[in-house]
Amino acid sequence: GPDGRLMNPGHAIEAGWFLQQAAMRAEHPDLIELSRNMIRNAQDFGWDEEHGGLYYFVDSEGFSPVQLEWSMKLWWPHCEALYAHLLNYSLTSAPDDFAAFRKVDAYTFDHFVDPEHGGWYGYCDREGRVTHRFKGGPYKGCFHVPRALWLCWELLRNWPSRKS
Structure with missing residues (x-):
């Protein structure tokens, strides 16, 4: 069975930037590096190379996850990935971290944002087509979008002071 093989790239990336912030506050270089790699690996493992976007679930051994929504893009x-990759780049100046940010940024703003009426759709199929036209509901509230945009803005606003 799939026990122990299920991975949610979004939660892994989010946990990575949580850990990154704690490691930075504690000035713990090994933990900073671990969290950088956690974000990078979750991105690499969870990215759909054929259609773009992060899968909702992946199986660590490459099998199809049992969750019916595994291939959706939420x-x-x-x-979470927007902020995590920008945070990594702010610490590393590594081209790969900036490239990961740009890749997620392009997919996100091409597929989730409603350019005509504003707001973000929450759910796309594997090919990137919006599956649910509503922009809020019991599982999609006003949290992740404003938090991510605010955290990215804060990071960019303070960019010169973060460089040593």
Whole structure:
């Protein structure tokens, strides 16, 4: 069975930036590096190379996950990835971290944002087509989008002071 093999790239990326912030506050270089790699690995493992976007679930051994929605692309993992990759780049200046940010940014703003009426859709199929036209509901509230955009803005606003 799939026990122990299920991975949610969005939660792994989110946990990575949580850990990154704690490691930075504690000035713990080994933990900073671990959290950087956690974000990078979750991105690499969870990215759909064929259609773009982060899968909702993946199996660590490459099998199809048992969750019916495994191949969907949801708004919130992309929100988490935007901030996580920008945070990594602010610490590393590594081209790969900036490239990961740009890749997630392009997918996110091409697929989730409603350019005509504003707001973000929450759910796309594997090919990136919006599956649910509503922009809020019992599982999609006003949290991940404003938090991600605010955290990215804060990071960019303070960019010169973060460089040593």
